[in-house]
Amino acid sequence: GDLVSATQLTGVFSAKRVGDLLPFCHPVTVDFVEVQVRVNEEDVEVRATVGGIGRTGYEMEALTAVSVALLNVYDMCKGVDSTMVIEEIRLTEKSGGKSDWERDLSGVRVNVLSPREDLREIAVGYLKKLSAEISRDAHLLLILGEPYALEERISAFESVVAFHDFRRDPTGAGSEIRIGRDREGRLVVLIPESEDKLRFFFETFGGVLRSLL
Structure with a gap:
């Protein structure tokens, strides 16, 4: 199948189901989800951006989207390489909720x-x-x-x-x-x-x- 499209769809779906997947994470209204998938020569990168009008942050929705999207990559590619490793899932930027946060040091x-x-x-x-x-x-x-x-x-x-x-x-x-x-x-x-x-x-x-x- 189409790895990129399937992975994007999986990420979007997962971002909207965090309340069902994580028992201590309350459900929020998700108004925007973008999942980017880049297939490189030796790996696959997934990046998710999630937002909404709620007062809380949406970092758990973004992290879940990336995590489950990468599981989809593993599922679709395990027949080719069962030694794949999922790594470096991290939050790069957050706004809203109790605090704003940005991992990137551009300009510093x-x-x-x-x-x-x-x-x-x-x-x-x-x-x-x-x-x-x-x-x-x-x-x-x-x-x-x-x-x-x-x-x-x-x-x-x-x-x-x-x-x-x-x-x-x-x-x-x-x-x-x-x-x-x-x-x-x-x-x-x-x-x-x-x-x-x-x-x-x-x-x-x-x-x-x-x-x-």
């Missing part, structure tokens, strides 16, 4: 400082996936394994990071990741000279950096 200038070039390259790779601009004239400083004076600490966010790091690795000595602002008012993230800590931070909290700026 970031400077990455590290004595280790390999760590810097990893960080730059994550930032480019978030559409950030790498620049010395930065809104955000990402400092890896170097001391830096913070004028103000964002303690509440640091506590959240430490909590998730402890859940991930209870044997560790704490996240040792510091977030704050310098004298020029720039957002600063201090991460130890550790690839493990760097990847943990971006994979867990990369999407909320814009909200701290």
